[in-house]
Amino acid sequence: MWRRVTSLSPVISTSKPASLDQAASGFKIWRSSFSTETPTLVKDGTTSFKERNPFITFVLGGPGSGKGTQCQKIVETFGFKHLSAGELLRREIDSNSEHWSQMLNTIKEGRIVPSEVTVRLIQQEMESSDSNKFLIDGFPRTEENRIAFEQLIGLEPNVVLFFDCPEEEMVKRVLNRNQGRVDDNIDTVKKRLKVFEILNLPVIDYYSKRGKLRKINAVGTEDEIFEKVRPIFSACGYQFLYAFDSNTDSVKLKSFLKGVKLSAKGLCKLHSDKHFSASRIKLLFSASGFTDATTTKNSSETYTNYLKKACNSTLYPQLCLESLSSYTSTIKTNDLKLCSKALSVTLKAASNTSKLVTNLSKGGNLSKTEAGIVQDCIDEMGDSIDMLKQSLKALGSLNGSDHIQFQISNIKTWMSAALTDETTCTDGIDERKISDEVMRKIRKTIVNIAMLTSNALALLNKLPY
Numbered sequence: 035m036w037r038r039v040t041s042l043s044p045v046i047s048t049s050k051p052a053s054l055d056q057a058a059s060g061f062k063i064w065r066s067s068f069s070t071e072t073p074t075l076v077k078d079g080t081t082s083f084k085e086r087n088p089f090i091t092f093v094l095g096g097p098g099s100g101k102g103t104q105c106q107k108i109v110e111t112f113g114f115k116h117l118s119a120g121e122l123l124r125r126e127i128d129s130n131s132e133h134w135s136q137m138l139n140t141i142k143e144g145r146i147v148p149s150e151v152t153v154r155l156i157q158q159e160m161e162s163s164d165s166n167k168f169l170i171d172g173f174p175r176t177e178e179n180r181i182a183f184e185q186l187i188g189l190e191p192n193v194v195l196f197f198d199c200p201e202e203e204m205v206k207r208v209l210n211r212n213q214g215r216v217d218d219n220i221d222t223v224k225k226r227l228k229v230f231e232i233l234n235l236p237v238i239d240y241y242s243k244r245g246k247l248r249k250i251n252a253v254g255t256e257d258e259i260f261e262k263v264r265p266i267f268s269a270c271g272y273q274f275l276y277a278f279d280s281n282t283d284s285v286k287l288k289s290f291l292k293g294v295k296l297s298a299k300g301l302c303k304l305h306s307d308k309h310f311s312a313s314r315i316k317l318l319f320s321a322s323g324f325t326d327a328t329t330t331k332n333s334s335e336t337y338t339n340y341l342k343k344a345c346n347s348t349l350y351p352q353l354c355l356e357s358l359s360s361y362t363s364t365i366k367t368n369d370l371k372l373c374s375k376a377l378s379v380t381l382k383a384a385s386n387t388s389k390l391v392t393n394l395s396k397g398g399n400l401s402k403t404e405a406g407i408v409q410d411c412i413d414e415m416g417d418s419i420d421m422l423k424q425s426l427k428a429l430g431s432l433n434g435s436d437h438i439q440f441q442i443s444n445i446k447t448w449m450s451a452a453l454t455d456e457t458t459c460t461d462g463i464d465e466r467k468i469s470d471e472v473m474r475k476i477r478k479t480i481v482n483i484a485m486l487t488s489n490a491l492a493l494l495n496k497l498p499y
C-alpha cells in the first residue's frame with residue numbers, strides 16, 4: 035500500500051522569490067500541473083529514505099566551474115553516488131518524457147526547470163540507490179529548488195561545496211567543453227551566468243550563514259583543486275566505509291573538538307564502536323596492509339619494499355620515499371609505526387618551516403599587503419602545528435585505548451584541519467598573484483609541508499579502519 039507524504043503546492047506559492055520570474059517565466063501552466071499531481075510516495079512498512087539517514091552533499095558553482103569534474107574525483111576517492119541535476123534533466127529530455135520539449139527549451143534559453151521536476155528525478159535516483167552518500171551536483175540552483183528539496187525529501191545537506199570561479203574562466207571552459215550540449219554556446223552561457231548570479235548566489239549565501247558552505251577556489255589544475263576538496267571528505271575518514279551515525283559518538287566528537295579550529299567540524303557523523311572487533315585491533319598493531327603475502331622475511335629489502343608499496347598509495351610517492359627511507363629499520367612493516375613516523379617527519383618539517391617563514395618575513399622588503407599575508411601564514415602554520423602535535427600524541431597513545439576507531443577518526447580530522455590551514459596560507463598568496471621572490475620561497479616551503487601532510491593522511495586512511 036502506498037501513501038501520500040506531501041504536496042509541493044504550498045512551497046511554490048509561498049517561497050518564490052521575485053527574481054525567479056526572470057529565469058522561470060512562462061512556466062505557470064507547467065508548474066501547476068506538477069505541483070498538485072505528483073505526490074511523493076513511500077511504501078508502508080519499509081524504511082523511508084529519510085530514515086536511512088543519508089549523507090548528502092550539494093555541489094554548487096557556475097556553469098563550467100568544474101563541478102562535474104571534481105565530483106568524478108570525489109566518487110573515485112570516496113565512493114559517493116553522483117547525481118547531476120543537469121544530466122538527469124538531459125536524460126529525461128532524451129527519453130521523450132511528457133514535458134521534454136518544454137524542458138529542452140528551458141535549458142536552451144539558460145533558464146531553470148521547475149523544482150518539482152528536478153526534485154522528483156533526484157528523489158527517484160536516491161531512493162533506488164544502494165548507496166547512502168550522495169553528491170548532488172548543480173542543485174539547488176534557486177531558493178525554490180532548495181525549499182522544494184527540504185519539503186519533499188525532508189532532509190538538509192550535510193555539507194555544501196561551492197566552486198568559486200571567475201566568469202571569464204567559466205565561459206572559456208564551457209565553450210571548450212565540446213560535449214555537443216545545446217546550452218554550451220556563448221549566448222546561452224551569458225544567460226546561464228546571469229541566472230547563476232541572481233538565483234544561485236542567494237542559496238550559497240543561505241548555506242554560508244548556516245555554516246555548511248565549503249568555498250573552494252576553482253582556479254588551477256583539476257588535481258590542484260581536488261587537493262582542496264579532499265580534506266573536506268578525508269575528515270570524515272573511515273566512517274564512510276561503514277554505516278552511519280551514533281548520537282553518543284557525535285556528541286563525544288563535538289566535545290572533543292570544542293575550541294579547536296576545524297574546517298570539517300560538524301560535517302561528519304561518527305559511527306558507533308559496534309564495528310570494532312578484536313581481529314581489527316590485532317591487525318592494526320601487528321600485520322600490515324601494505325605487505326605482500328610473499329614478502330614476509332624481515333630483511334632490509336622487505337622493509338624497503340613495504341615502504342615503496344605504502345608510498346605508492348600516497349599522492350606524492352617520491353616525497354614519501356625520500357622523507358621516510360632513513361627510518362625503514364624503525365618502521366619495519368608496521369602500519370602504525372609508519373603513520374607515526376610520517377606524522378613526526380611532517381611535524382618536524384612544519385616547525386622548521388614556521389621558523390623559516392618568520393625569518394624570511396623579517397629579512398625581506400615586504401609591502402604591507404605581503405606582510406599581512408605572511409602574518410596570516412605564520413598564524414595558519416601555528417594552528418597546523420598544533421593539529422599535527424595533537425595527532426601525533428593521540429597516535430602514540432592508541433595502544434590500550436578503549437576507543438581506537440574514535441581516536442583514529444579524530445586524528446584524521448585534525449590532520450585534515452592541518453592541511454586546510456596550510457592550503458589557506460598558499461591560497462592567500464595565490465589569490466593576490468604575488469610574484470615577489472621571498473613570497474615565492476615561502477609558498478614553496480609551505481606547499482612542501484602540505485604535501486607531507488597529505489601523504490601522512492593518505493597513509494592513515496589506509497589503516498584498517
Ligand SMILES: Nc1ncnc2c1ncn2[C@@H]1O[C@H](COP(=O)(O)OP(=O)(O)O)[C@@H](O)[C@H]1O
Nearest residue numbers: 097098099100101102103207210211254255256
Ligand atoms: N580545473 C580545470 N581547469 C581547466 N579546465 C577544467 C577544469 N576543471 C574542469 N575543466 C573543464 O571545463 C569544462 C567544464 O567542466 P565541468 O566539470 O563540466 O563543469 P560544470 O559541471 O561545473 O559545468 C570541462 O570541459 C572540463 O574538462
Ligand SMILES: Nc1ccn([C@H]2C[C@H](O)[C@@H](COP(=O)(O)OP(=O)(O)O)O2)c(=O)n1
Nearest residue numbers: 096097098119120121145146147172173175
Ligand atoms: N537544478 C537544476 C540544474 C540544472 N538545470 C538546467 C538548467 C541548466 O542551465 C542546465 C544544465 O545544468 P548543468 O548542471 O548540467 O550544467 P552547468 O553547471 O550549467 O554547466 O540544466 C535546472 O533547471 N535545474
